[in-house]
Amino acid sequence: MKLPDKKGYFGQFGGKYVPETLSVCLNELTIAYQKYKKDSGFKKKLDFYLREYAGRPTALYFAERLSKHLGLKVYLKREDLLHTGAHKINNALGQALLAKFMGKPRVIAETGAGQHGVAVATVCSLLCLECDIYMGQADIQRQAMNVLRMKVLGARVIPVKSGSKTLKDACNEAFRDWVTNVRNTYYLLGSVVGPHPYPMMVRDFQAVIGREARAQILKKQAKLPDYLLACVGGGSNSLGLFYPFFNDRKVKFIGVEAAGFGLSGLHSATLVKGGVGVFQGSRSYVLQDKFGQIKNAHSIAPGLDYPGVGPEHSYYKASQRAQYLAVGDAQAYQGFKLLSQLEGIIPALESSHAVYYLNQLAKKHKGKTVIVCLSGRGDKDLDIIKHYEAERKI
Numbered sequence: 001m002k003l004p005d006k007k008g009y010f011g012q013f014g015g016k017y018v019p020e021t022l023s024v025c026l027n028e029l030t031i032a033y034q035k036y037k038k039d040s041g042f043k044k045k046l047d048f049y050l051r052e053y054a055g056r057p058t059a060l061y062f063a064e065r066l067s068k069h070l071g072l073k074v075y076l077k078r079e080d081l082l083h084t085g086a087h088k089i090n091n092a093l094g095q096a097l098l099a100k101f102m103g104k105p106r107v108i109a110e111t112g113a114g115q116h117g118v119a120v121a122t123v124c125s126l127l128c129l130e131c132d133i134y135m136g137q138a139d140i141q142r143q144a145m146n147v148l149r150m151k152v153l154g155a156r157v158i159p160v161k162s163g164s165k166t167l168k169d170a171c172n173e174a175f176r177d178w179v180t181n182v183r184n185t186y187y188l189l190g191s192v193v194g195p196h197p198y199p200m201m202v203r204d205f206q207a208v209i210g211r212e213a214r215a216q217i218l219k220k221q222a223k224l225p226d227y228l229l230a231c232v233g234g235g236s237n238s239l240g241l242f243y244p245f246f247n248d249r250k251v252k253f254i255g256v257e258a259a260g261f262g263l264s265g266l267h268s269a270t271l272v273k274g275g276v277g278v279f280q281g282s283r284s285y286v287l288q289d290k291f292g293q294i295k296n297a298h299s300i301a302p303g304l305d306y307p308g309v310g311p312e313h314s315y316y317k318a319s320q321r322a323q324y325l326a327v328g329d330a331q332a333y334q335g336f337k338l339l340s341q342l343e344g345i346i347p348a349l350e351s352s353h354a355v356y357y358l359n360q361l362a363k364k365h366k367g368k369t370v371i372v373c374l375s376g377r378g379d380k381d382l383d384i385i386k387h388y389e390a391e392r393k394i
């Protein structure tokens with residue numbers, strides 16, 4: 001299996017739809033990545049930091065009470081146990097180390113909810129890299145705690161006041177900065193989106209999730225699972241879990257997107273509700289109106305609030321390797337409560353979308369084995385929960 005091809009295509013999706021100046025930056029990055037991913041010094045360092053600093057391998061936990069409750073065999077891949085509380089550190093460590101090996105002393109990144117920004121600020125502190133984070137002005141106001149975290153860690157947070165003042169505008173600003181300052185600057189993108197080589201590179205750095213899970217499940221029950229289940233924002237935790245099982249054709253992949261307020265709206269469900277278009281440098285599914293304008297996404301989960309999705313997911317959808325569904329805010333809230341109260345694990349609201357979908361799976365597939373990617377922990381979301389409950393008098 002060779003995905004993507006040399007030009008960065010997954011079937012008809014992916015590629016590199018960018019101006020010439022940016023293409024030069026991306027080519028330099030592609031060559032460096034191809035070189036260092038095979039370099040034993042690079043691999044050794046990355047393994048070291050993943051193990052000693054981030055806390056890998058993460059547990060594959062058999063959720064006994066949840067399994068009994070649902071009539072399924074549910075295993076949780078515990079990315080919530082990692083340093084900084086989510087899977088994003090896997091990618092941040094990989095790319096920051098690449099920046100270091102490339103001799104770039106400055107790292108820039110975009111962030112929406114601030115989770116990726118915190119992961120980047122963390123690894124830049126660790127590896128002694130200068131760090132500038134672009135963040136939409138609207139997001140800065142909503143995510144004061146993560147802004148503070150980034151600043152405490154020594155990063156600069158640069159407010160973006162253009163467009164909708166959210167994640168996609170922050171991405172555009174970061175690309176602009178990169179083109180101007182590429183000589184000393186590395187752009188650390190946060191999910192399996194954007195132009196080639198990012199979708200491939202971020203997937204490779206997140207694939208440690210699926211490699212571990214595959215070995216762990218074989219050790220625990222000597223057979224592969226029936227289903228893999230994960231939430232999809234840009235698509236990195238899900239692809240990280242899915243990709244190492246790609247050739248295990250009997251293992252079914254289910255990606256859960258955010259439907260926002262309700263199933264009629266499908267406010268963030270890019271694969272379920274969107275159309276094919278070019279967005280932020282690659283061809284993929286995207287949420288757009290009938291004039292091709294990008295729509296703003298909404299979800300109760302800050303990390304699922306993105307109108308695009310990675311091209312490899314679009315390819316999995318088109319080739320039916322994976323199935324994609326949408327779950328709304330109210331259901332995600334139920335998933336959040338279910339896992340908290342049955343297992344003593346407070347999941348991130350993003351992961352709660354996948355947890356909720358277990359109910360649907362259980363209706364038709366009793367007794368099957370499922371691995372759920374628990375992409376992050378929910379402590380960061382308690383304020384949202386507080387407001388959600390107060391508004392509804394729960």
Ligand SMILES: *Cc1c(COP(=O)(O)O)cnc(C)c1O
Pocket residue numbers: 086087088115190191192231232233234235236237238303304348350351375376377
């Ligand atoms: C950012 C985030 C996501 C969504 O991003 P993907 O690239 O789709 O994984 C999901 N869960 C958590 C906890 C996150 O922080």
